[in-house]
Amino acid sequence: MIEIPELAFGGLAAGTVSALALGSGLWRSRRERARLRQEMTGLRHQAERSARAGAEEAERIRQAFTAELEHLAARRMPAEASRTAHPHVPVPGPVGPEGAATEPVLEALRTAVLQERKRVDAAARAGMRGTTREIQASLYRLQDILHGLQQRYDEPELAQDLYSLDHENEQSLRRAQVAAVVCGAWVGLAREESHLVDAVTGGQARLSGYRRVKLHNHLDPGTALVSHAVEPVAIIAAELLDNALRHSSPDTSVVVNLEHVHNGVAVTVDDAGVGMAPDERAAAQRVVAGTDPIMFSDLGDPPRMGLAAIGQLTRQFDLSVDLSTPSPYGGVRAVLLVDKHLLSHVDPALRPAAASTSPSTRTGEVPRPEPLAEHAGHTHAPAPQPVAGGSREADTHQPVSGTTEPVSGTTEPVSGTTEPAPGPARPEPAAGELPRRRRRQVSPDQAAMIRPSAAEAAAPARSPEETAAALGALQSATAAARDAARPEGTPPR
Amino acid sequence: MRSHRSGRPLVPAYLSTSGVARPSRNSLERLSVLTSTAGPVFGDLPAAQHALLQSLEGGSLTVVEAAALLRLPVSAVRVLAAALIDQGLVTARPPVPPAAQPDHDLLKRVADGLRALKL
Numbered sequence: 067m068i069e070i071p072e073l074a075f076g077g078l079a080a081g082t083v084s085a086l087a088l089g090s091g092l093w094r095s096r097r098e099r100a101r102l103r104q105e106m107t108g109l110r111h112q113a114e115r116s117a118r119a120g121a122e123e124a125e126r127i128r129q130a131f132t133a134e135l136e137h138l139a140a141r142r143m144p145a146e147a148s149r150t151a152h153p154h155v156p157v158p159g160p161v162g163p164e165g166a167a168t169e170p171v172l173e174a175l176r177t178a179v180l181q182e183r184k185r186v187d188a189a190a191r192a193g194m195r196g197t198t199r200e201i202q203a204s205l206y207r208l209q210d211i212l213h214g215l216q217q218r219y220d221e222p223e224l225a226q227d228l229y230s231l232d233h234e235n236e237q238s239l240r241r242a243q244v245a246a247v248v249c250g251a252w253v254g255l256a257r258e259e260s261h262l263v264d265a266v267t268g269g270q271a272r273l274s275g276y277r278r279v280k281l282h283n284h285l286d287p288g289t290a291l292v293s294h295a296v297e298p299v300a301i302i303a304a305e306l307l308d309n310a311l312r313h314s315s316p317d318t319s320v321v322v323n324l325e326h327v328h329n330g331v332a333v334t335v336d337d338a339g340v341g342m343a344p345d346e347r348a349a350a351q352r353v354v355a356g357t358d359p360i361m362f363s364d365l366g367d368p369p370r371m372g373l374a375a376i377g378q379l380t381r382q383f384d385l386s387v388d389l390s391t392p393s394p395y396g397g398v399r400a401v402l403l404v405d406k407h408l409l410s411h412v413d414p415a416l417r418p419a420a421a422s423t424s425p426s427t428r429t430g431e432v433p434r435p436e437p438l439a440e441h442a443g444h445t446h447a448p449a450p451q452p453v454a455g456g457s458r459e460a461d462t463h464q465p466v467s468g469t470t471e472p473v474s475g476t477t478e479p480v481s482g483t484t485e486p487a488p489g490p491a492r493p494e495p496a497a498g499e500l501p502r503r504r505r506r507q508v509s510p511d512q513a514a515m516i517r518p519s520a521a522e523a524a525a526p527a528r529s530p531e532e533t534a535a536a537l538g539a540l541q542s543a544t545a546a547a548r549d550a551a552r553p554e555g556t557p558p559r
Numbered sequence: 560m561r562s563h564r565s566g567r568p569l570v571p572a573y574l575s576t577s578g579v580a581r582p583s584r585n586s587l588e589r590l591s592v593l594t595s596t597a598g599p600v601f602g603d604l605p606a607a608q609h610a611l612l613q614s615l616e617g618g619s620l621t622v623v624e625a626a627a628l629l630r631l632p633v634s635a636v637r638v639l640a641a642a643l644i645d646q647g648l649v650t651a652r653p654p655v656p657p658a659a660q661p662d663h664d665l666l667k668r669v670a671d672g673l674r675a676l677k678l
Contacts, residue, residue: 209567216572216632220589225580225634229573236571258566268569277577300569420570421610421629535618538594540666541652547673 127164134165138172146172150179151363187362194362195249202242202254209235233271240272240304247301247375248360257296259410261419262289263324263426265296266333269303270322275311281322283424285331290412291404298379299333299404302387305372306335306400314339314397321395330406337397342389347398351389356381384408568630575607575635582641587622589633590654593640594619596647607631611639612648621654 137160145157160168212232219225243254263283270279291299303322310320314337323334342350352358356377365374380387386403393399573580595615604612607629614620614628626636643649 206567213567213572216634220633220637222581222585222634222637225632228634229576229578229580232571233573233578255567257569260569264569267574268571271571271574276574296569420568421631422570422572422575422607424606425609530624531617534620534624538592538619541592543673544661544669547669 130162130164134161134168137161137165138168142168142172143175146175147179150176150183183361183363190362191249195246195251198242198246198249199251199254202239202246205235205239205242206255209239233274236272237274240301243301244305244371244375247378248365248369248371249362250360250378253297253301253379255297257293259290259293259412260296261412261414261417261423262291262299262331262333262404262409263423264420265291265300266303266322266324267420267423269300269305270307272300272304273308273311275316276307278311278316278319279307279322280319281424282324283426284323284325284428285426286326286428287414287419287426288411289326289331290410292408292410295383295385295404295408298383298385299402302376302379302385302402303333303335305376306333306387306402308372310335310337310339310398310400313337313341318395327403329403330409331404333402333404335400335402336393336395338393338395339397341392341397347389347392353377354380354387354389572632572635575629575631576638577605579638580634582637583645584641586653587637587640587651588654589623590621591640592619592621592652592654593625593643594650594652596650605642607635608639608643611636612643615649 137158141158142160145155149155149157157172160166209232212228212235216225216228216232219228246252246254262285263281267281270276270281273279307320307322314320318338320338321334321336323332323336325332325334350373353373354376356379358377360374360378362369365371376387379385384405385408386405388401388403389398391399391401593611593615595612610629611625614625620628622636622640623633625640626633629636631639640649640651644651
């Protein structure tokens with residue numbers, strides 16, 4: 067019987083224990099929930115705070131970016147666009163650090179503007195090139211006509227007008243040609259190998275102030291340019307001279323010197339003008355060097371084409387022009403250097419330089435053409451003359467006789483202002499022969515003028531010169547005889 | 560023969576006379592004969608006058624001949640020759656009209672006479 071209460075007690079105890087346990091668990095879980103709830107509200111607050119801060123930040127960034135874009139559109143892009151034409155224009159930087167992202171925009175803009183500029187420039191040059199080429203061709207045709215007229219008509223008044231027209235035409239031609247060259251065209255004229263002094267003088271003739279140019283030719287006779295360099299050198303010389311003439315006073319002269327240098331020939335143009343400031347000179351030197359491509363739109367209005375054309379030609383033809391030193395005359399010194407590989411040699415005997423070009427100051431050895439020696443034999447000169455000797459030397463070898471000079475003594479001009487140099491002694495004529503007016507022994511380069519070609523050996527026995535000399539001698543003899551018959555003091559004719 | 564120069568001349572004619580086409584004297588004709596009276600030393604002459612004087616070194620030339628030799632128009636040579644005549648460096652003789660040209664026989668007789676004088 068005792069087992070029942072024990073059982074009940076045990077049951078009760080177990081119930082109490084479990085109730086206790088359950089109660090404490092319940093209490094714990096309730097506390098946990100409260101803590102969680104608290105934590106949640108904390109987190110929610112935190113999240114709300116940060117969300118608010120984030121929105122503010124986003125708004126700030128948005129505003130900064132808008133400002134950056136406005137700055138880009140209003141300031142930086144126009145500056146960048148104008149900087150392609152004017153490199154000195156400063157491009158403002160971004161407002162804030164956010165602007166770093168706009169750099170590629172500017173980069174792309176720069177490329178696009180530059181390409182467009184090149185395209186427009188090329189189009190303008192192409193149009194100009196086509197026009198100037200046609201003008202140039204028609205001016206050459208006009209020149210041909212004018213030269214024909216000059217040959218045909220020699221009436222002074224008409225000739226004067228023809229000269230003026232020719233000169234005007236040369237100047238127009240120069241301008242058209244320079245414009246064409248700046249536009250990337252070929253110089254427009256093929257020439258044969260020519261004397262360098264011809265090319266420079268030809269350039270001189272294309273200017274209105276050509277009378278002010280004093281050319282000193284210190285080159286060996288026959289120094290020439292290869293055919294493709296002739297016209298470029300003429301153009302460069304014309305432009306350098308034009309600058310010199312334009313920037314110096316009309317009563318000063320522009321001095322040109324042609325000299326041999328180690329690497330070729332130097333053409334030095336000195337003017338006594340106002341000169342250039344160092345930065346101007348540096349800018350001109352850059353243009354003339356021809357390293358930068360020419361932009362038509364950089365040349366200004368009216369376009370200054372001279373230096374640009376020089377730059378174009380120096381690049382194309384491997385010439386070099388230096389403007390970096392001031393002239394000792396106070397103005398600008400321009401030096402055109404023609405390299406050796408552009409030089410050649412033209413026989414001055416076969417093809418003398420143009421009559422208007424300054425004669426060379428060098429009296430170097432010129433190979434004497436064969437027929438001359440033969441000719442010397444005709445005129446009773448000792449045949450085996452040393453070739454190097456000039457006319458005087460040759461004559462001093464001859465027997466001296468003062469008696470046989472009737473001609474030079476009597477046909478002197480009445481003016482008497484210029485004392486003719488004492489004539490070389492004449493040889494005694496052979497017995498039974500009239501005193502003859504002899505051809506003077508000529509120096510090689512003079513001979514070149516008179517007796518041009520070695521190929522003339524096969525010419526008829528009596529050349530026109532000989533005939534002229536013979537007839538001239540006869541005439542002078544007649545004149546001398548008549549004069550002798552007159553009373554002393556009567557002026558001849 | 561002189562190798563004929565092809566192509567257009569580099570140096571125009573007006574440069575030879577500095578643009579002057581009116582000679583200082585009008586006596587020169589195409590066939591006037593120019594003769595140099597100066598020695599081989601020329602002073603400070605313009606280049607083209609110098610060239611003309613040089614071309615006369617070997618004897619006399621008519622105006623047209625000098626023009627052909629110097630490759631200049633006759634008008635330019637006239638100006639150059641007139642300038643040289645003014646300076647007394649060149650004399651000019653007018654061309655002989657055909658009718659006034661001496662008889663060949665007469666010349667021969669004159670030559671004979673001169674020879675006889677000399678001997």
